[in-house]
Amino acid sequence: MVSIVKQIKFYMDDQTEEIIIHKLRTSGSVFAEEEAQLLISEAPTLDDLMKMVEMRTEGIPLEHVIGYTEFCGLRIKIDSEVFVPRKRTEFLVRQAETLTCLGDIVVDMCCGSGAVGAALAATLGRVALYSVDLDPAAVSCAGGNITAFGGHVFQGDLYTALPQSLLGRVNIVVANAPYVPTEAIKLLPREARLYEPILALDGGKDGLDLQRMIAKEAPLWLAPGGHLLLETSEQQAYQTFEIFSSMGLIPKVARNDELDATVIIGTKSGI
Structure with missing residues (x-):
């Protein structure tokens, strides 16, 4: 019928x-x-x-065909040149929610469509949201998704894109940075390999290049007691944990088997 x-x-x-x-x-x-x-x-x-x-x-991703995806209860606009946020990344958002307070300064690093930052702002209400990505297509897309929440989006290379006034004041840095090893890109599903930006997939030789860069600078930008949260794979969790520890962050692992989602949370000492 x-x-x-x-x-x-x-x-x-x-x-x-x-x-x-x-x-x-x-x-x-x-x-x-x-x-x-x-x-x-x-x-x-x-x-x-x-x-x-x-x-x-x-083979074009369904989200690119229809122009949006559902993420944490939000309709997130997805342009054809932008990475599609996965269901497992909702776990990253939920972990960040438990650590974020009203009025906190939140940085969504490697923001892509801006879905993570938008979901946090939608749930928590008033936060000072700063989203960053190197890809101009992602920055344009993210702008459309976070503007309604009063967020700001910057194009540039990780922390260099942020206002210097945020040094030592950020409460939460959250990132779904690329963590696929370069040689493993060819093993990804066809629609990801062919139609999603390589910049959003390739994490370098061991998949952890971006994680190292983000963790290295995090202590400079985080306020005392602030947190860095990175999505990673279950197989890479120990290495990411060690990266956090080597940068002076106090790390812990959060895992959700149902979503096959792993998040490493690093806390800057409050002293």
Whole structure:
């Protein structure tokens, strides 16, 4: 039966919908029925729908096709050149929420779409949010996602992009920095390899280059008792833990098996 949504926008019979589902399933979609319904709901015309289906069957990430993703209950705008935040990164947000207070200064490093910072600001209310990314496409996308929360976005290389007035005053630095080893990029799913920015995936030879850089400078920017939170893999957790410790941060590991999510939290001494 044709849904109410489809009746309002355009007429499409059940046979056409089955063809779409078949196309998606044949191209490798595990959730072909759900993706078909989402594409149908987002397409303004039947012609647009068929173009979107073709994009998806070519391997373009669903979020790039429809232009957004759901993250921590928010609709986050996703441009075609920007990394798509994963469900597991919601665990990073939840860990940061437990450590953040109203009015805190929060830095979202390697912010991509700005999803992490936006989710924190949406939950906590008034925080001073500063988002940073090297990629101009990410900065543009993040700006659209965090403006409603009073956030500021800067383009540049990690901490060098931040106002110097924040030195020693930041309460939370949170980052989903790239942590895939360079040689492992070729093992990623096709849609990630081909359609997501390499800058957001490649963490260097062992995957930890960006983590080292972020952790090295964190003690200079964090206020006493402030926290650095980095997403990492379960396999890299010990190395990330050691990186934090070597930089003078007091580290601990947080793990969520259901989401396959690992976060290392480093605290600057309050002394």
